Amino acid sequence: MLNKTWPFVLFIVLETVIYGAGNVVMKLAYAGISPLWCTALRFGIAFAVLMAIFGKRTVRMVKSSPVKNWLPAGVAMTFCYIFCSLSVNMTSATNAGFFIALPMLFAPFIALGLLGKRYTKLTAALQVAVICGLYLLTCGGSSASFGLGELIGLGSSACAALALVLSERSLKDTDAMGFTTMQIGVTFAGSVAAALIGEPLPDFQNVPVLSWGCIAFLAMAGTCLALGLQNVALGKVSSVTASVILCAEPVITAVISAFVLSEALGTVGIVGAAMIVTCTVAASMEDKITAALAG
Numbered sequence: 001m002l003n004k005t006w007p008f009v010l011f012i013v014l015e016t017v018i019y020g021a022g023n024v025v026m027k028l029a030y031a032g033i034s035p036l037w038c039t040a041l042r043f044g045i046a047f048a049v050l051m052a053i054f055g056k057r058t059v060r061m062v063k064s065s066p067v068k069n070w071l072p073a074g075v076a077m078t079f080c081y082i083f084c085s086l087s088v089n090m091t092s093a094t095n096a097g098f099f100i101a102l103p104m105l106f107a108p109f110i111a112l113g114l115l116g117k118r119y120t121k122l123t124a125a126l127q128v129a130v131i132c133g134l135y136l137l138t139c140g141g142s143s144a145s146f147g148l149g150e151l152i153g154l155g156s157s158a159c160a161a162l163a164l165v166l167s168e169r170s171l172k173d174t175d176a177m178g179f180t181t182m183q184i185g186v187t188f189a190g191s192v193a194a195a196l197i198g199e200p201l202p203d204f205q206n207v208p209v210l211s212w213g214c215i216a217f218l219a220m221a222g223t224c225l226a227l228g229l230q231n232v233a234l235g236k237v238s239s240v241t242a243s244v245i246l247c248a249e250p251v252i253t254a255v256i257s258a259f260v261l262s263e264a265l266g267t268v269g270i271v272g273a274a275m276i277v278t279c280t281v282a283a284s285m286e287d288k289i290t291a292a293l294a295g
Contacts, residue, residue, distance in 0.1 A: 004236070011233035012245045013280075015226045020252020022222035025214045032211030035085035036195035037202050038218070043081075043188035045219035050181040061178030069170045070179050074186025076163035081187060082194045083156035090149030099153030101250050104130050106161035107243035114165050115239075122282075123240060130247045130279045136272025137250055160246075164239035167231055176231045183231075184223060248280045 029038050051058060061070070084100055104127055111117040163183075171179060234242060251273045 008233040008236040011229040015229045018226045019249045023253040024256045029211045029214035032208035034199045036199045040191040040195045042218040046223035047185045047188045054177045058178040058181040061175045070182045073166040074183040076159045078187045078190030080159035083152045087153035100156045102157040103161040103243040106158045110165045133272045133275030168234045168239040171235045180231045
């Protein structure tokens, strides 16, 4: 079983690396454009690209698949990214990074309710270890405050977990790239609405070239490629396993930030990163570990 799923686990790992790099790129993009408009442009470009490549498959998927199979996952992803942008604006990057990176906290319970998956002792242990590791990595052992920004960040994690579980349920009998295209399209529409309501219209002609380059990277790699890898993998890998692996995203961000933004990672942070990586490896081998413990 492990040998058959291992390539798809690597898809989630690659997605995590892309997201980790994307957090640094987002920080660079925000110097020239507001967060919600950056998100709207990112998903708009991604939707246009995927429609150009997978338009026929997407149309067939929409015609043959009930709306309930793809719309809820798109709506969940929309709120995930909107909440993420608001959280980063309303609280410190450290606090936002901690609370946004907790989909593992919610995914097992959502999977239990929607998919009837068992909540195992190993899953509970991984949850505790991941939360501790994220705390050490993002907060460095200092106390983390909790306010509206942090609450919204936690909401982003909950929506990310819901999107993962809904995607796993739908992708059992739905074309992965058609599903991905519509998921991105729904997120684009929701992001545009949020940007129009929450932020002034930017002067697009004066957006710096660097910001446009960052948006292009976020659209092509951080959206088209990353979500494509995720949705192909979710046909073989459980959403709970994926949520644990995705918790390694701040580790990648911290490593890249050390080189690009000169943000040093202390000893406590390194311990937290090691805990998260260990949990990621354990999650990818969950079936084998569970069988060994049972035996």
